[in-house]
Amino acid sequence: MTVTVDKQTFRGALGRFASGVAVVSTVHDGIDHAMTASAFTSVSLDPPLVLVCSHKTSRFHEAVLATGVWGVSILAEEGIATSAWFAHRGRPLADQLRGIAHHRGATGVALMDESLAWLECSTVSVTDGGDHTILVGEVTAAAVRDDLDDPLLYYRSHYGTIVRLPDSEKTVYGSHS
Structure with a gap:
């Protein structure tokens, strides 16, 4: 069965799903590779697994497939400029971390300092996902x-941050007791 979906409508529908923003990084042959990702999510707590989607034509894609290790920097609101920089296609590969506050993880990947959390990962599965x-x-x-x-x-x-409402998952759940 072939289904035809209007690409603009599809993009518009996906754009209405708010997501967090992360920078995913690897280092291959001494060169840092990084990309901004909103297609990132948890998969499993036991074992601890996450997934990210990488566009097949990006420089990051080939590098992360070669290394099999990657870092995830879950950006804080203050990381807007960092996110925008790593989302920009065609930026110079050499010294792309110059001016970006970061530190190195145990695997050597760059982890962005303007983050709420950091993960280091070892690839366990690679699956075709269309153009990603x-x-x-x-x-x-x-x-x-x-x-x-x-x-x-x-x-x-557009970038944004959260507005905390008085109800949370716990308060809503607790009110049904």
Whole structure:
């Protein structure tokens, strides 16, 4: 069965799903590769697995397939400029981390400092996903910051952050008791 979906409508529908923003990075032959990703999610708690989708024509794609290790920096609101930089196609590959506050994880990947949390992953599965590749990684290291709590969000091609409402999943669930 072949289904035809209007591409603009499809993009518009997906744009209405707010997501967090992460920078995914790897280092291949001494060169850092990074990309901004909103297609990132948890898969499993036991074992700890996450996935990210990488566009097949990106420089990052070939590098991460070659290395099999990658870092995820879950950006805080203050990471807007970092997100925009790594979302820009065609930026110079050499020294692309110059001016970006970062540190190195145990695997050597760059982890962005303007983040709420960091993960380091080892690829356990690579699956075709149309014009993207779906990478599933086992989390080998994780860290969180307790001094920041405002995530960078992406919705309809705009950055934002959360507005905390008085109800939460716990208060709503608790009110039904």
